[in-house]
Structure formats: C-alpha cells, structure tokens
Amino acid sequence: MDKNRVTQLFLNLGHAFDHLFMLIFPTVVLAMAPEFGRSYGEMLPLSLGGFIMFGACSLPAGWLADRWSRRGMMIVFFIGIGAASMLTGLAGSTVQIGLGLTLVGVFGAIYHPVGISMLVSGHDKVGRILGVNGVYGNLGVAFAALIAGALAYWIDWRAAFLLPGALSIAIGIAFATMVPPIAKTAAQPKRDGGTDIGRNTLVRVFTILTVATICGGIIFNATTIAMPKVFDERLTELTRTTLGIGVLVSLVYAFAAMAQLVVGHLIDRHSIRSVFVPVVALQVPLLFLAGSMQNYAMLLVALAMMFFVFGQIPINDAMVAAYTDEKWRSRAFAVRYVVSFGASACSVPLVAHVYRTTGDFKYLFFVLAAMASVMLVAAICVPPQVQKRDVAYAS
DSSP: OOHHHHHHHHHHHHHHHHHHHHTHHHHHHHHHHHHHTOOHHHHGGGGHHHHHHHHHTHHHHHHHHHHTOHHHHHHHHHHHHHHHHHHHHTOOSHHHHHHHHHHHHHHHTTHHHHHHHHHHTTOSOOHHHHHHHHHHHHHHHHHHHHHHHHHHHHTOTTHHHHHHHHHHHHHHHHHHHHSOOOOOOSOOOOOSSOOOOOHHHHHHHHHHHHHHHHHHHHHHHHHHHHHHHHHHHHOTTTOOSHHHHHHHHHHHHHHHHHHHHHHHHHHTTSOHHHHHHHHHHTHHHHHHHHTTOOHHHHHHHHHHHHHHHHHTHHHHHHHHHHTOOGGGHHHHHHHHHHHHHHHHHHHHHHHHHHHHHHSSSHHHHHHHHHHHHHHHHHHHTSOTTOOSOOOOOOO
16 A cells, blocks of 8 residues: 555544544433433533534644644644543543543544645545545544444443543554655646636635535534434334444444545536535425434434535535645635534534423424525525636645
C-alpha cells in the first residue's frame, strides 16, 4: 500500500473515531442515569460542553494546522481524544463526567478542519473521496451506538469509554510512525480553463452554505442524539435492552452511511444544486412522519430519514473545497464546522427541553421538519453554474 493510501486510511479512521467518541454518551447515558440517581433529561445536558467545544475549537485547530502542521494536529487528535475518553470513563461524579466530555469535544474539534483539508488537498474530483470519508464517519456514528450499548450491557458503561480510548491512543502512535511529514509546495496552480467566479456568486454560495450548515447541523445532531431514546420508547416490540437498541441504531446508521457514497458519486458528475435539492426535499416529509411512527413503521422511516440526513454532508464539504485556496483551506473548513457544530450544540438543550416538557419526541421531529424546509429553499437558490469542483490545488 503506497503512502498516500496509508494516509487516507488513517484519516478515514480518524473520522470514524471522531464521531464515535462524540456519540458514546447518548447511548450509555441510559445505563449511567440510575447509577447517579438522575433522569435522562437531567443527564443529557452533561454533554453540552463537549458539543460546544466541538465547534468552538475548530477555528484554533484549523489555524494551528495551517500555521504549524496538519500531520502534527492529527497526532494530537488521536492521542488527545483517546486520553479524554479514558478520563471520562474513570469519572466518579457528574461534574467529572461533564468535564471529561468537554475535553473529548476539545480534541474532537481537530478532525474536521484538519483531516478533511488533508484529504481534498491536491485532488480534482473530491466527491468520491468525501463520500468514502463520510462512510467512515457515519460508521463511527453507527458503531458508537453498537459498541457503547454492547460494552455497557456486557461489562459496564465505563468500559464504553476506556476501551475505545486506549485504541485511539494506539492508532495515534501508529499514525505518527507510519505517516511521514508532507512537504508544502511553493506555488498554487491557477484555474485550468474555468471561468472566474464573481464576488456576488461567492457571497450567494457561502450564504446558502451557512443556512444549510446551521439547519443541517441541528438536524443531524438532534436525530443522532435522540435516536437511542426514541428507539427505547418506540421499538418496544423489537427490543427492550441497551444492547438491542444499540444494534438497531447501528443498523440504521450503517445503512445511512452508504448515502454518502451515492451522493459523492453524483457530485462528481452533476451540478451541486441538482444533487442538493432532492436530498434535502426528501428530508421534510420523512422527519414529519418520524414524529408519529411506532415499532416497525418507525424503524423503516428512520432508515429512510437518516439516509438523506447523512447524504447531505459531502455536499456541504464539496462546496467549501471548490472555492477555497490550499493555503487557508483548513481555516475555511474550520469556519464551516464552527457554524455546523455551534448549531449542533443547540440540539442538546433542544432535545432535553422537548423531552422534559412533553415526554415525547413528536414535536422535536416537527421542528426539524420545519428546519429542513428552510434548508430546501436555500438549496433551490444555489446558482446553476455551481458545478463540481473544477480545479486541483497543491498538496
């Protein structure tokens, strides 16, 4: 295996680990709550600090990567997030759990602005690369529920933090050993045969991207956080254990992960708008239906809903990759993910508040359907000339 493929493999694994660590808690909280004498609605906000840091620390992470070393930042990511997870697993109070989860978010913030900018650097067509990377990330989401549910069921909730944390540290050491420093090129190629993009078009594109990032971030995070509890309450005919819930949630997310391969393939061959509009349009009715479905019907709707929620992610990243220069791309991705994860952090109190006040997730899905409608309007406004990425940048 050549060095480029080894690097891509590590970066893809990093995406899986990033989402895995951020979503261990929403599954194991079902087993943790009784031990600490707290309800689900009281325990869930402990993860808020982690989600805030997941967004807020993206900017300094991107700045450090561009000014210091993307490779160095990835080493810090693997080892740091693993150590933070292990500290959370050793926590003896809810305060320590909250601090540990916050530290997980600090190190987790490194991946997206740094790892994805490394992936797209020097590539002409980024759809397939982002699609494959997205599959790894979504499998991390899927296996978070499965691994956390299984370890909490077979051992205890602490093992769900300790074992993945130790593995991440080991992978970080392997990354430092097997991935060499990447030499920077002195100059950046100019656009080859493409037309210059006007300032007005750029402003329009990034305004649309901001709207899509905010709405999409809240929808993605709210659905992934709430899904274990939704399945716990609505799939009672299928399972009644944390392990069973973890398996079902993982199956949904694993199926949804394939959407990014499909969407990545389409991005390389069609305009962004022609892919963006149908992906978002189908989220609206599915989120609305999820508000009232039960058992097998809920499982089927969840499969379809998460397929299109996950499928949107490479579209947003492809838009950033198409219109940013290599020398500041990590910072551009950092801004995109600060907005995304900042919005995502709002989903934690949103989910907790809706559940505490109504005891049901019906109204949560109605709110998310409304956000998807706003996002659909933004997708329709994407300029028709915004095509797949038409220029390769230096690595």
